[in-house]
Amino acid sequence: MTVEQARTAMVIADQVTRVFGRGDGAVKALNEISFTAEQGTITALRGRSGSGKTTLLNIIGALDRPSEGRLLLQGEDLTVLSEKQRNQLRRKRIGLIFQSYALMPLMSAYENVEFGLRIAGISSSQTRRMAEEALEQVGMKERMKHRPGELSGGEQQRVAIARAIAHHPVLLLADEPTAELDSKTGRSVIRLFRELVDRLGMTIIMTTHDLSVLSMMDQTIALEDGHIGKASEE
Template identity: 60%
Template sequence: MKTAAGPRHEGPLVRAEGITKVFGHGTGAVTVLQGASLAIRPQSLVAIKGRSGSGKTTLLNILGALDRPTEGAVYYGDAEIGGLSEHKRNKLRRSKIGLIFQSFALVPMMSAYENVEFALRIAGIPAASHRSYAVEALELVGLKDRMRHRPFEMSGGEQQRVAIARAIAHKPSLILSDEPTAELDSRMGLQVMRVFTDLVKHEGMTIIMTTHDAAIMEIVDHVYALEDGRIVD
């Protein structure tokens, strides 16, 4: 598997400039991000760290076009995505971005293969490619022999790898992962990080993840710290 072909960008794949996010209004307003800026180069594994409530997940959602900033701009390649219509934002997520959630969010009565294939249907991948794409994704995360098992028949680490396979099956160029190892023990967490490093090195993907795990910060290419709503590089 290689990421889907697209325009070649010499600069950052993702860039955020002066991102401010305010929730609520008036005296009840809460400012989570204050002028946060970062640039993520292609084919890199990047961590965003910060204490609980620092705005890591909010920033990840904005980078993934799941939310809009109150102020500032986010660029995917050369395109500013904040002003896109909801339809175009959905299309960008389906084609270019893969999302991995901390809770795995697998459909419990579907097998690993069916969970991945279902995501391909949502992404609009032609039906004729579903099997090859799903099997390839599960093979990349080391679960080809377990693809007929359901989530309750798998360990936490295996479930997380199914979630990764689901996120990469449509061959996105960008993966966003919120605390992917938070619910795993250290051994399973390292298995997941091994999958991430392989995806970056061999499949050309770019991965941005949030974490507070010091061991993971030794593995990634770059760490951004969030303090008081700002990025400390």
């Protein structure tokens, strides 16, 4: 099956609202957000600090729950799942990439990826093959014995991506993945995302401040004070 043939709704946000606090102190971080991300696409969530994009990413990743509305992953409503079911879903179907890389400094690139697989409950008989395969997919197999301190920022981000995709998730979520990188290295990371989408049919949703990478996105959702902005509606 080609990527084009497989393009169906991966994520559906349906009137997603998130309120923090109660009473007079309540803050509405998201207000009736609705959008669809198709399988085999890259979606960017952009907006200023405080616009709600990280809150939305956390809800998509089953790290948080909406106060109202629904979030569907491959047709499954995440808002009705138990905490145990949500944990299992993240381990099996979602990959997470953090802005700070979050690599273990005393572990090699390979050990960081393999450790992530063990945490996800993958059997030891499979972790070596899967870790090496993931590092090869991001162009880091030749550097897999190096520790994070021996790698450039771009290389560390590639290891973080390898760790996030090693368990073969259907959805990859990245929070400001280029924020700590120079513009050239940042664009190379986005090109890698594009390769993962085009080659593996993966779906990627990322937050970003970097306007220079938006031309490489299939869809951009502009958030303003918890609402979808006009740029996304045009």
